[in-house]
Amino acid sequence: MRNITIPALLAIAAVYATAANALDSSNSPVVVTPLAAKTTTASGQPITLPQKNVEVQVSSYQIAPGATLPVHKHPFPRYAYVEQGTLRVANVETGAANIYQTGDFIVEMIGQWHQATNIGTDPVKLLVIDQVEQGAKNTILKQ
Numbered sequence: 001m002r003n004i005t006i007p008a009l010l011a012i013a014a015v016y017a018t019a020a021n022a023l024d025s026s027n028s029p030v031v032v033t034p035l036a037a038k039t040t041t042a043s044g045q046p047i048t049l050p051q052k053n054v055e056v057q058v059s060s061y062q063i064a065p066g067a068t069l070p071v072h073k074h075p076f077p078r079y080a081y082v083e084q085g086t087l088r089v090a091n092v093e094t095g096a097a098n099i100y101q102t103g104d105f106i107v108e109m110i111g112q113w114h115q116a117t118n119i120g121t122d123p124v125k126l127l128v129i130d131q132v133e134q135g136a137k138n139t140i141l142k143q
Contacts, residue, residue, distance in 0.1 A: 050077075050132055063123060073140050079130075083125040085124030091112055
């Protein structure tokens with residue numbers, strides 16, 4: 001697999017963003033709606049990327065009403081789009097918590113213990129994107 005540097009990825013993203021914006025005109029059948037632009041995690045940390053062999057992993061999560069995930073942390077960036085439901089994410093180290101609802105975009109904490117609970121009456125559905133070092137897992141459970 002070919003290694004692509006972060007500056008090269010940013011340049012490619014800029015080209016695609018320019019193309020997407022060009023498509024987003026009143027004469028086009030394509031409508032681009034920006035959902036989020038973030039530079040920090042949910043706890044205010046700067047977003048830092050893995051330094052070698054970056055792999056993007058995409059997952060779908062469904063969390064039942066009332067379910068609470070185990071206390072865990074992520075060593076690499078994790079992003080989530082809330083497709084449905086209401087999720088409370090609490091930093092167990094500081095006690096600070098955020099509530100996320102349908103349509104919200106989450107930039108999860110990196111290296112901080114936290115826990116999520118579905119506080120709604122419907123399942124929470126998440127589209128989750130991880131950026132990890134190739135072959136690595138991005139969830140560490142607290143023992």
